[in-house]
């Protein structure tokens with residue numbers, strides 16, 4: 730399915746701020762390559778900020794971030810994307826004014842895969858997208874938009890996939906389907922980091938997990954350990 734071979738990523742004592750307000754206060758995180766890592770925590774804990782730092786959209790004020798063996802501090806999101814680091818931000822994974830098909834075409838920009846191949850992979854996973862290939866992405870349902878967004882990971886040499894709250898507002902059956910694909914992408918060797926507020930579905934496919942509270946990693950361990958910890962930490 731995918732040709733990635735993730736060697737994982739790590740954050741060491743990462744601090745990050747918006748303007749003068751620091752929101753990450755020394756984040757330490759080790760994500761093994763080629764698996765699903767679930768990053769959990771309540772509103773405002775700093776989960777999306779961690780993904781922005783990993784994806785090169787926000788530079789840390791201190792600490793180091795290593796993705797696929799490369800220090801990301803001076804890399805742009807575009808350079809990281811060319812290196813196979815794909816970030817799908819909260820609710821903004823598609824181009825709303827392009828059709829489904831033209832969105833898929835965007836994923837071929839690196840030139841190492843044809844539109845026909847991307848379409849065939851995406852439609853195989855999500856037949857619904859095929860029916861709607863001429864529809865503007867912005868008019869798809871929430872679940873369909875996430876299917877389209879995640880299809881990006883099928884379009885070639887993805888090494889790291891960062892997913893921010895893909896389950897938000899979706900019916901459980903759609904979420905289960907999306908997470909099935911997440912598991913399949915990881916099984917192909919991609920390192921997947923999923924951020925979710927609520928633990929259940931993400932922990933169901935995760936190999937490792939962590940809980941963030943107030944800009945720090947509060948717990949890190951197996952999905953079972955994190956399920957117990959989440960309950961007492963914030964649920």
Ligand SMILES: Nc1ncnc2c1ncn2[C@@H]1O[C@H](COP(=O)(O)OP(=O)(O)OP(=O)(O)O)[C@@H](O)[C@H]1O
Nearest residue numbers: 747748752770771772773774775776777778779926
């Ligand atoms: N662009 C921004 N400008 C200023 N402050 C921000 C910005 N984005 C996030 N913050 C603040 O940083 C803190 C962490 O936000 P972040 O979005 O990382 O949390 P989160 O864990 O993803 O929360 P949620 O579950 O609600 O998505 C919050 O206090 C938030 O208000």
Ligand SMILES: [Mg+2]
Nearest residue numbers: 776777778819
């Ligand atoms: Mg968030």
